Amino acid sequence: xxxxxxxxIATALIALLTSALKAENLSCGISPRIAQPIGDFANLAxxxxxxxxxxxxxxxxxxTAISIGQLKFSAQHIGAIESKTRTIYINIGPRYYLKSEKxxxxxxxxxxxxxxxxxxxxxxxxxNSAEAGSNKLFVGIGFEIGSLGTxxxxxxxxxxxxxxxxxxxxxxx
Numbered sequence: 001x002x003x004x005x006x007x008x009i010a011t012a013l014i015a016l017l018t019s020a021l022k023a024e025n026l027s028c029g030i031s032p033r034i035a036q037p038i039g040d041f042a043n044l045a046x047x048x049x050x051x052x053x054x055x056x057x058x059x060x061x062x063x064t065a066i067s068i069g070q071l072k073f074s075a076q077h078i079g080a081i082e083s084k085t086r087t088i089y090i091n092i093g094p095r096y097y098l099k100s101e102k103x104x105x106x107x108x109x110x111x112x113x114x115x116x117x118x119x120x121x122x123x124x125x126x127x128n129s130a131e132a133g134s135n136k137l138f139v140g141i142g143f144e145i146g147s148l149g150t151x152x153x154x155x156x157x158x159x160x161x162x163x164x165x166x167x168x169x170x171x172x173x
Contacts (some may be wrong), residue, residue: 012077028055029168035071044119045085046074054166063095085119092137105144109151136144
């Protein structure tokens with residue numbers, strides 16, 4: 001599982017670096033994120049907060065975003081067991097602009113995501129941990145005003161809802 005995660009991350013980084021070599025219309029920035037677990041995942045993890053780095057560039061005429069970051073979820077108590085979860089992620093996906101005129105740009109998004117999830121549990125002084133990789137598909141909507149933007153996204157696996165803010169420099173903001 002770690003080999004496929006490493007391959008996915010390496011492929012995305014190569015795409016990102018290749019884009020950087022052709023920096024025309026490349027924008028990069030920071031992205032604070034929040035996530036609310038839903039479904040069965042809400043039994044394991046509380047509210048999540050994190051940070052990412054994102055880059056945006058057109059690939060074959062289609063605006064595309066790549067982001068890498070981490071989300072840390074608050075501890076969740078299941079009886080006497082305390083569970084702490086975090087995920088390191090890499091997302092890549094196109095943006096479909098519904099309104100592309102400045103100053104407000106509105107778009108839909110689809111992101112393929114690779115997550116490395118780590119959970120630590122504690123019960124009566126005993127600790128246990130587990131790590132797993134998972135592929136996810138997120139759909140969402142977003143808008144941009146110049147260099148600032150926000151996105152709302154839904155994990156199609158039904159594990160969480162997220163809100164991403166971002167500030168980007170470069171490109172054709």
